Amino acid sequence: xxxxxxxxxxxxxxxxxxxxxxxxxxxxxxxxxxxxxxxxxxxxxxxxxxxxxxxxxxxxxxxxxxxxxxxxxxxxxxxxxxxxxxxxxxxxxxxxxxxxxxxxxxxxxxxxx
Amino acid sequence: xxxxxxxxxxxxxxxxxxxxxxxxxxxxxxxxxxxxxxxxxxxxxxxxxxxxxxxxxxxxxxxxxxxxxxxxxxxxxxxxxxxxxxxxxxxxxxxxxxxxxxxxxxxxxxx
Numbered sequence: 326x327x328x329x330x331x332x333x334x335x336x337x338x339x340x341x342x343x344x345x346x347x348x349x350x351x352x353x354x355x356x357x358x359x360x361x362x363x364x365x366x367x368x369x370x371x372x373x374x375x376x377x378x379x380x381x382x383x384x385x386x387x388x389x390x391x392x393x394x395x396x397x398x399x400x401x402x403x404x405x406x407x408x409x410x411x412x413x414x415x416x417x418x419x420x421x422x423x424x425x426x427x428x429x430x431x432x433x434x435x436x437x438x
Numbered sequence: 439x440x441x442x443x444x445x446x447x448x449x450x451x452x453x454x455x456x457x458x459x460x461x462x463x464x465x466x467x468x469x470x471x472x473x474x475x476x477x478x479x480x481x482x483x484x485x486x487x488x489x490x491x492x493x494x495x496x497x498x499x500x501x502x503x504x505x506x507x508x509x510x511x512x513x514x515x516x517x518x519x520x521x522x523x524x525x526x527x528x529x530x531x532x533x534x535x536x537x538x539x540x541x542x543x544x545x546x547x548x549x
Contacts, residue, residue: 368539370538381535427484429481431481432480
């Protein structure tokens with residue numbers, strides 16, 4: 326059974342640009358959550374989607390948005406990139422909303438210059 | 439508001455000894471707790487969990503202890519092995535709400 330797949334693995338963008346990250350969950354999993362990891366801050370929750378609906382949302386500005394498709398794949402978009410958005414963005418899938426066991430992808434390393 | 443805190447950014451333990459990683463939380467409504475392990479360039483992997491109705495859960499070399507009155511949980515690894523060197527995150531949740539993670543502790547096992 327394939328794991329959680331995130332693309333791209335690495336990305337370099339310029340301040341002011343926008344970026345879209347993709348996440349394909351484990352087959353059969355309907356919940357996808359997004360996290361931002363920065364040094365010293367741990368994993369900060371961005372949002373969770375289940376059955377194409379946002380179910381939970383973290384404390385990030387509106388520049389961060391996401392969506393989920395009918396096949397459970399999810400995308401995350403960040404507009405007007407800032408230097409502070411440089412981080413590892415992790416996606417996790419689980420069978421149910423906020424499932425007790427979430428499986429993570431390898432992440433997308435975003436660098437904003 | 440950091441609801442889950444791992445106050446030790448790093449920990450160094452000799453191979454074969456016990457590693458104890460600690461985690462404190464502030465929200466008494468959390469009812470499920472998890473530990474994740476993360477190697478560089480990989481996503482976190484689930485290690486072990488515990489429900490708030492229990493105070494101990496064991497899986498091989500890994501044991502998690504929960505002290506609800508102190509709002510504290512710990513992960514014990516014994517014996518520690520070089521492959522255990524990684525960053526460990528504790529996480530907590532309440533019902534169907536989001537997982538809240540700590541900042542992580544970098545564990546280094548020395549030969």
